[in-house]
Amino acid sequence: MLHLVLFLVFGAICVAGAINLLAQTHPISSALSLVVVMASLAVEYLLLGAEFVAVVQVIVYAGAVMVLFVFVIMLLNAGREERTQGSRIATILGIPGVLAGGLLVAWALLERSDTGAVGLGSLPGYPKTIGGLLFHEFLLPFEVTSILVLIAIMGAVVLASKPGTRTPPAGKES
């Protein structure tokens, strides 16, 4: 019972944040409602027992990624978005299509599936067990991830550096 109440409360906060993200016109308001969505999702992870994932969600997503977003919004001095004609077709055709697809999936999940129920914290994902899995079964993907992050760091530095400081390619130097 407690599980269901907590799920419903934080699920409602989550959905409200997601809808508020769509309703707001200023990017900073959208960013703050995205923080609400991520924080309440961390609670949902905790209800499922995924402790490590919940903590990483708060630190990486609600922390690092959103700080990056807010930093860029402030840096670029982003104002309210203006409505243009190009978005009308997407609004007319896209939203009913997406809603129909979502309703179909929800109906299939509620009526046609035999997924059981899970208890409070039914599968505890402690950092120790996750780490053991990462360093034994998923060692190769984990190492490939480190290369990916290295490439992303270099790409971000190259892209965001000032245009004048970038060295031209060797062949084009006069």
Add this chain to the structure above:
Amino acid sequence: MVPVSYYLILSGILFTCGVIGFLIKRNIITIFMSIELMLNGVNLSFVALAAHWQKLNGQVFVFFVMVVAAAEAAVGLAIIIEVYRTRETLNVDQVNLLKL
């Protein structure tokens, strides 16, 4: 006890909100945030199905998705800064050429 399908429906709602935001928003930063919303919805379904099958692999996949999303956010925001520097706008309707 909460049915797994409730968690899956919540993740579906989040993904749908992300897709709608991707379609109707015109600000490039908000579109990027909608993509993050979709990734979060997928993560929730990973964790819920991990609890359903009683296997921890789903939670490890969530870890990988988070790493890829963080890398994507870093590179994507750098690209947004570059776009703003060359065009001085964040409206995607005015960014219709790869080359200036």
